[in-house]
C-alpha cells in the first residue's frame with residue numbers, strides 16, 4: 001500500500017472539466033496546479049480532468065498543454081497520480097492502432113484504480129472520483145456499468161475520432177444522466193455506499209469529487225470518527241476551483257486569492 005508520510009505535503013484536485021470552450025478555467029487550473037504543487041510530494045487528480053475524453057488518440061491542444069505542465073511537475077520531483085472520472089472514463093484505455101502511448105505516461109503520471117486505498121499521514125484513506133458512490137442514481141449506475149465494460153469500450157474505440165466525438169456530445173445532450181449532469185442536477189453520494197466502501201478499505205478518511213458539493217463531513221461509525229472531504233469542481237466563469245492541500249495530517253484549502 002502507498003504510504004505517504006507526514007513530512008510529505010499532498011495536493012488534491014478533481015473535476016477540472018478542461019475544454020477548449022472554457023479557456024479561463026484552463027488558465028486558472030493550470031496556473032494554480034503548477035504554482036501550488038511544485039513543493040508538494042504528491043499531486044492527486046481524482047477524475048473528470050476533461051469535459052469529454054473520447055480516447056487517448058483524441059488529445060487536443062488543451063490536453064497537450066496539461067500533459068506538459070504535469071510532466072514538468074513530475075520531472076521536478078512531484079509524484080503525479082490520476083484517476084478516471086465519468087467524463088474521462090476512456091483515459092488510458094488502449095486505442096486499437098494508436099501508438100502515441102497512454103495519456104498518463106505523457107503526463108509523467110500514474111493511473112490509479114477507483115477507489116484507491118492509501119495511508120495518508122498515518123490515516124487509512126480512500127480516494128475515489130465519487131460517481132460509483134451515487135447509487136441512488138440508477139440510470140447513471142446502469143450507464144456506468146455499460147461504459148466500463150471492456151468489450152463495449154473496444155467497440156467504441158474502433159470507430160473514427162469524428163464518430164466518437166459525435167457520440168460523446170450526443171450522449172451528453174440526449175441521455176437522461178447526461179441532461180441531469182448538464183443541468184447541474186448531479187445526485188449526491190449515498191451514505192450506505194460511502195460506509196460500505198470505507199468498511200471494505202478499512203478507511204476513516206474518504207476524499208472524492210464528482211458531486212460538485214465541496215464540503216467536509218464528519219460522522220461516527222462503529223465508535224470511530226469518519227471524515228469525507230468533497231473536492232470542488234472548476235469553473236472560472238463562476239469563480240469556482242480550489243486545490244486542497246494535505247499538510248501535517250490536516251486538510252488545508254488553498255485560498256484562490258493566493259493566485
Ligand SMILES: [Mn+2]
Nearest residue numbers: 048085086210
Ligand atoms: Mn464526475
